[in-house]
Amino acid sequence: MSTRPVALAALLAKMGPVGIWPVLLSRLLGLGMGMAAGIATGGFGPLALAGLAIPRLDLSGYPAAAAGETRWVIQLPGVLPPTADPTISPNPRDWRVEVLVGQLVKADCNQYTFSARLRVDHPPANPELSYLKISDVGPLASTRMACPPGQPLQERFVVRAGKPFVMPYKVSRPIVIYAPKNLQVRWKLWKAETQHRAANAI
DSSP states (O other): OOOHHHHHHHHHHTTSOGGGHHHHHHHHHOOOHHHHHHHHHTOBOHHHHTTOOOBOOOOTTSOOOOTTEEEEEEOOOSSOOOOSOTTBOOOGGGEEEEEEEEEEEEEOSSOEEOOOEEEEEOOTTOTTOOEEEEEOOOOOEEOOOOOOTTOOOEEEEEEOSSSOEEEEOOOSSOEEEEEETTOEEEEEEEEOBSOOOOOOOO
């Protein structure tokens, strides 16, 4: 693996304002601006130079999971493969991450859900950081449809009820979630369209 990007980043660090480094790296190395920005600011580790673009994971400012909890971490990729659909924005500023909190259950044909409180909290020692805390988990609830006789139960990921929790796509810090041990955390990526639609003036 070439050390040229690392050497150039070190050189640029002595040359001028941070804002120009990604531009220079992009032009000198033929990198995309996202990759160049990661190398120039130290946001990507060595894997970024190998083309994987995975930011460094730093959990030093986050508390350990309490008894009965699991700490879940979503480490967003610094650079994703370009989308082939020209109607979808390639700019991470137009993307959103939906955090899905749920549990695996053996379910029949009915629809299942449960209640849980999701709040944003901050470590007392590092108030500039934030994390998500899941609490007040309620029992499973379901519809009461009659299922076909003999239909086997299937394992399903049942998502908590309530408004979806969506946040900006940012790679500078991980998304950290603390949840009771019987829950799991998944995430979904939403990308905006490039097209702007006109509203009606009434």
